Amino acid sequence: MNGIRRWIALGALVSCLIVTRAASADECLTCHAALGDKPSTLFKADIHHVKGITCAGCHGGDATSSDMEPAMDRKAGFIGKPNGDSISVLCARCHSDAQQMKRLHSSIPTGQLELLQQSVHGNLATSGKSRIAQCTTCHGSHGIVAVKDPRSPVHPRNVVATCTRCHSNATYIRSYNPSLPVDQREKYLTSVHGTRNAVGDLKVAECASCHGSHNILPPKDVKSSIYPTNLPKTCAKCHSDADYMKEYGIPTNQFEQYAKSVHGIALLEHNDLGAPACNSCHGNHGAMPPGVESISKVCGTCHALNSELFSSSPHKKAFDDLNVPECESCHGKHEILVATSALLGTSPEAVCARCHVAGTKSFDEAGMMRRLVDTLETSESEARMLVEEAEQKGMEIGEAKFRLRDIRQARLEARTMVHAFNEERLRTIIGKGLTVAAWASEEGRQAIDDYYFRRVGLGVSTLIITILVIALYLFIRRIERQQRQRGTVTSHSSHGSTS
């Protein structure tokens, strides 16, 4: 049976060769097209075919020979179907050769293979035989088209589907990184980026926009574009580009504001990886601005106690009724500055005064809460100053210095408690801090008094000892003078008995 099939194929090939011989230089394609196989069908639309590269460009052999034997002669360099890492190496023969690319009138970069090998996909696959991804894994093999071509698997419209072929496959991903989520695509489709991408907006971010393409690194790699300290700049590539964002009608100063915020300074200047980046509030694959109703929940993922206290406070209902965002109304959003007690109270810069009117009970309460916090801050700085002064004077004041932490803790608790907007509860915590502050101040004062007492004591004792020294010296001189007058001292005959 196999023999008959082989003869039929051969017959078809021979007749096809006869027909097309004169018309084509790629004899491989001529015959394989006659056979109607998938690779040759796809290859006709391949950019490499368009650029005049024959099958032998990758598979080796002699594409000019219509005779199968010499065309596919291994001695003539025919390699058959490349596999494993040899695929990428084969592509790089041209794609890493700047001269060759120039000859082919291509302006695409020539360092892709190096980048791929350094990327997370350049690690060894679980099979242990080759790297995780080859060029063909994403670009395809025989039907490769330009990235800008909508048919390309790495075209912005298709790249999500291409990446998620593996990344949404839980079984496959588990073998590399069991903790890596596989729901990125689902999340992406719910995001602003995903929804716009689905309707053909090619400017919005897709996988490669944030992760890179050939040079994708693990998120924990400090060089990765999505490493926490790099992420804000990655987002800002588009979101801070006013021209690029023009058609979307959203501000482009978020990064500028964020960089000045308490969060931005912590992350970008102090490298505090616990500080939030863009994705901490907006989500990453499902990126979307948090709505009014969910903003306190988003902030509350870190500021849990503040969020809880606010939710149980009278302000919660008032904010809901007014449909204003909870945390953001007082603290701002991208440019959140260090919260000082200046936010509290009735002064013009205090946020309470934006809603509460003078003469009302709530206005007075706001003023009282500010005074309580101020009292604690003043007491704390006084205690700290006294303790530091005593320490600078060399006094042992370790316990009081240690207890300064308790005052600071009370101040922080008080700041948190402000979110309950309950004067009594705030007064209890402030009272706790004031008690410790009074104790520490007293300790500092005593130590400073002690310092001066020691110096006075030293002066007196030094004086007494000095008088004693002088008196003793004079006494010795007197008795030695008397001894000399009596001739009983200083010099007498000796015969070295003591030497």
Added chain:
Amino acid sequence: MSRIGKALYQWLDERLHLDDLVTFMDKKSVPVHRGSIWYYFGGVTLFLFIIQVFTGILLLLYYKGSDQLAFESIQFLMSKVSFGWLIRSVHSWSANLFVLSAVIHMFSVFFERAYRFPRELTWLTGMLMFFIALGFGFSGYLLPWNELAFFATKVGTEIVGVVPVVGKPLMVLLRGGEEVSGATLSRFFGFHVAVLPGLFVVLLSVHLIMVQRQGMSEPLEEGHQQGARRNTIPFFPNFLLRDMLLWLIVLNLLAILAVFFPWELGKKADAFAPAPAGIKPEWYFLFMFETLKRFPAKVLVVEGEVLGVLLFGVAGLLWTLVPLWDRKRDQGRRNRVLMYVGIAVVVYILVFTIIGWLA
């Protein structure tokens, strides 16, 4: 002397034969020469030791020798107990001056060749006391259980551990285990307040009795001017009063140091914390510490550190036994080579101590 005084003296004399002692004291004289000043450092060392004992006993009233309480007890002593800060500062400063004074005393005896016949045993007891004084310093340094002391003790006991054969068992004995811990503190406390003072007092008694029996040594050239008239002063009261004059000056110095430079307590020791930068032993161990740091990792087949420790051990032994091998001593001749060796040792110790201090 008043009538009551005379009666009391007579009562005591009948029982203790004080007349013999008074006669001895009356006849005892001290040579006067260009090097007489060095005689006083023995007395200053004794005075500082007495201060150590006195302030040490007062510290004992509050100190708690456990890793949980030691630091806090000193903190309490310094901040809450009346004059506790003064007692601790005086104890710490006098400990350092005590070692300094002992070093000066030792070198003055060495350069004056006062260890020669018949004072070999006096030198030997003095050297043993000097080693015990270093032991006092090393053990006392750990007692506040602060960070610097903890890591310095760790390094110090590690150095003991590199001595071949006996090093490791000795290190375990000192530490009370493989690591520096609360057991080490308990041991060091025991050594510091019981073992070392006991040994020291016995040696001190022997040393002082021998000094009294043999009298003060004189420089070679003074001692061999046979028949010449030699300047002396009576020990009592002249020398003793001068001694007291110096003691008062030292007391004044101690008070000034204690008030202007109170001994810091630092941070409590934490065995799990990383070693702080700039750990140094007490200044009197600095020259050895600096030398060991500069030793090559390996000298032929021997570990550099092991060789260094062994060399220091041999040098210490040779120094201690100098009366036995300084052969020119009996002829009453100066041993110039030994003098140059002594000067080289002083220069070496000074240079390496300064380097260690500045490092």
